[in-house]
Amino acid sequence: MTDQASGSIHSFYVHTLGTPGTESLFWLCATLAVFGLGMRLQIRLGRAPWANPVLFSIILIAAALFVTETPYATYFQSVHIINFLLGPATVALAIPLADSIRLVTKSLPTMTLALLAGSVTSVVSGIALVLLFGGSHEVALSMAPKAVTTPIAIAITSQIGGSPALTAAFAILGGIIAAMIGETTLRRLGITDWRAHGLAAGIAGSGIAAAQVAQRDPVGAAFAALGIGLNGLVTAILVPVILHFLPG
Amino acid sequence: MPEAFFTLLVFQLIGTAAQAALNLPVPGPVIGMFLLAALLIWRKSRASRREAHSPLSPDSEPGTSAASPALAALSRTLIACLGLLFVPAGVGIITELPVLSANALPIAVALFGSTILGLMVTALVMHRATTGGAAPEKLPDTGGQVL
Structure with missing residues (x-):
């Protein structure tokens, strides 16, 4: 990706998806979408354990954070409800x-x-x-x-x-x-x-x-x-x- | 569903409170898991003892859960997407990339080596000892292979 393209993605993100009203929803949707895609991919590959959806999601989200120049702290804040569910899921x-x-x-x-x-x-x-x-x-x-x-x-x-x-x-x-x-x-x-x-x-x-x-x-x-x-x-x-x- | 979620959260709360009060080295949700399991096992054994007196006892069929249907369903749902819940923390790896890449070789070798060794030693000990004894109980889906 060229600097210019990544720059325009960044400015699009800042003015639409990265506003206080949409930021959390955007990253929640992105995380769910990417994980869902990862799971489908794993099923498509005959449930191969190596096609791990967690790794797949981490890589894609990390790339998205890089392109949109979003700090990790902002991302974590946006999706903290997913992290919160780890507690009840453990129980x-x-x-x-x-x-x-x-x-x-x-x-x-x-x-x-x-x-x-x-x-x-x-x-x-x-x-x-x-x-x-x-x-x-x-x-x-x-x-x-x-x-x-x-x-x-x-x-x-x-x-x-x-x-x-x-x-x-x-x-x-x-x-x-x-x-x-x-x-x-x-x-x-x-x-x-x-x-x-x-x-x-x-x-x-x-x-x-x-x-x-x-x-x-x-x-x-x-x-x-x-x-x-x-x-x-x-x-x-x-x-x-x-x-x-x-x-x- | 609200009741089932309440059960999970209350046990997480009890576990977390116990961890804080008693300064335990185990996280609250893990304590909550053991406590809820203990409650379910106790309730089930009490119920089966009571049923034993009735002549029509449907001796705890396989497939019946110790939990209520709603709790069993919620638990299945949460466990099915357990991996998703690790993604927010997992993305945090990017904040450690400089240190990780500076020590890439020892980290990669140790992570792979030690994880595989840990897996193999645990499973082999478990496997040797279970097959060494009496015939193992029939287990669901072992990949077609009999022990």
């Missing part, structure tokens, strides 16, 4: 969880083991890989709690001296990666049980990966919900302990 995971309670209590010992193993693996490999490939100490610390649901991850990272903004970005990117390649990778390993898929998504990819599994299967949703909740708890306790044993 809503209680329903598949309650409906799968027999399966959950049955696999409780196994789940505990898998939870601890997955949690430690995530934290240690995150720190180790950053340092191994020449990343800074701050990046490594911010990477440590990235598999946990964002609010807990931010609390942990500020406690250990990482950057909350970086951790939030890692949590979202990690979730997108888990959503895109998780199911395929696990199926290739011969794992077809939705309990294992759900728990792994909740523990290694938190909300975004859980969203991918939850829309596929209710048992997966239940175990993903458990994975998110329990991994938050375990990681909050584990990260300070693990860092204690780390050099530097």
Whole structure:
């Protein structure tokens, strides 16, 4: 796009869609439209997990913000009601969880083991890989709690001296990666049980990966919900302990 | 529908209030989720105990939810578009682009490596232990593959 074209889009936006009366509606509509398109695309591609609608939406909205020269804070303010719904949606995971309670209590010992193993693996490999490939100490610390649901991850990272903004970005990117390649990778390993898929998504990819599994299967949703909740708890306790044993 | 939404918001409120009052490390909505699940499970077990006394007990058929139909429907709707709710926060990545691109290699390797490792270790432990024991319960849609 030429500067002139982008300039005229910008001035059109400022005088019509970006006015105080229309701005919020415009970005709400844009976000819903783009996500709807992303979902249709994913369905069209045979529900391929790699065609992740969250990533698709983030890229298109980011491009739109760039063209219209809208600051991220303005965008977030405009669509904060979507972000607000994350709260009730998280509570809503209680329903598949309650409906799968027999399966959950049955696999409780196994789940505990898998939870601890997955949690430690995530934290240690995150720190180790950053340092191994020449990343800074701050990046490594911010990477440590990235598999946990964002609010807990931010609390942990500020406690250990990482950057909350970086951790939030890692949590979202990690979730997108888990959503895109998780199911395929696990199926290739011969794992077809939705309990294992759900728990792994909740523990290694938190909300975004859980969203991918939850829309596929209710048992997966239940175990993903458990994975998110329990991994938050375990990681909050584990990260300070693990860092204690780390050099530097 | 208003009742179902009320239920979700009230449990989020209780969870958030509990988190603030007790200084818990877990976010309010997650606490609310566990509390609502506990309530639903308790109510269902009470109901099935009562039904056990009647000769015509329709022993909790699969497919019946512990939640009211409206709450079950709202929950399904919200969960179906859960991904959408992450978009506003996700776009925030653009504010971190300078730091991300300055450390692109270690960040990319660690994000991919650690996420895949975490997924595989969790799922493999879960898988080994569940297939090692007694025959697993029949599970819905496992992609055609029997465990």
